[in-house]
Amino acid sequence: LKFVCFNNDGIDEHMVWLIGLKNIFARQLPNMPKEYIVRLVMDRTHKSVMIVRHNHVVGGITYRPYLSQKFGEIAFCAITADEQVKGYGTRLMNHLKQHARDVDGLTHFLTYADNNAVGYFIKQGFTKEIYLDKDRWQGYIKDYDGGILMECKMDPKLPYTD
Numbered sequence: 001l002k003f004v005c006f007n008n009d010g011i012d013e014h015m016v017w018l019i020g021l022k023n024i025f026a027r028q029l030p031n032m033p034k035e036y037i038v039r040l041v042m043d044r045t046h047k048s049v050m051i052v053r054h055n056h057v058v059g060g061i062t063y064r065p066y067l068s069q070k071f072g073e074i075a076f077c078a079i080t081a082d083e084q085v086k087g088y089g090t091r092l093m094n095h096l097k098q099h100a101r102d103v104d105g106l107t108h109f110l111t112y113a114d115n116n117a118v119g120y121f122i123k124q125g126f127t128k129e130i131y132l133d134k135d136r137w138q139g140y141i142k143d144y145d146g147g148i149l150m151e152c153k154m155d156p157k158l159p160y161t162d
């Protein structure tokens with residue numbers, strides 16, 4: 001089992017994994033238009049943290065880092081159906097936090113969570129209260145109805161992964 005993070009960098013193996021992740025999102029997020037999922041997963045401003053097992057992607061998170069604003073917007077998050085509720089979602093989020101803080105230099109995440117995923121995000125340290133200054137994020141992330149805006153502040157020092 002490994003955790004990887006990259007964007008659409010043209011490397012063949014990475015493309016295969018990104019397509020696998022796109023297929024998981026398409027199946028697990030049925031309300032999202034498939035073309036929209038493909039566009040963001042393949043967009044070079046977005047990065048994806050993926051769980052790879054036996055060379056197959058079992059889940060991931062696609063996000064857009066806003067480096068100057070020091071926050072990231074989580075666009076999609078999913079684990080493949082037969083691997084849910086086994087702890088992968090938590091490990092995935094921890095790897096995302098570690099990478100975003102230590103590689104991208106981000107301090108916060110924002111996401112529009114689906115109603116049924118709010119419980120998962122709360123367990124990952126997200127809140128429905130948005131403490132981040134509005135002028136740091138307004139106009140950067142797109143409004144999206146059918147979801148609840150949630151925030152997570154990363155600890156500046158805590159090791160999120162072992």
Ligand code: ACO
Nearest residue numbers: 076077078079084085086087088089090114116117119120
């Ligand atoms: N509602 C409430 N609690 C949840 C949910 C949920 N939908 N999913 C997981 N949890 C809880 C678990 O019970 C667990 O709690 P515990 O630590 O007390 O035991 C904790 O959250 C972590 O569980 P994991 O096993 O790590 O979660 P999992 O691997 O199943 O991943 C995920 C969670 C990503 C939500 C997965 O179930 C999934 O892909 N669901 C379908 C797609 C989806 O809803 N994605 C999020 C949409 S919003 C967005 O993409 C921005």
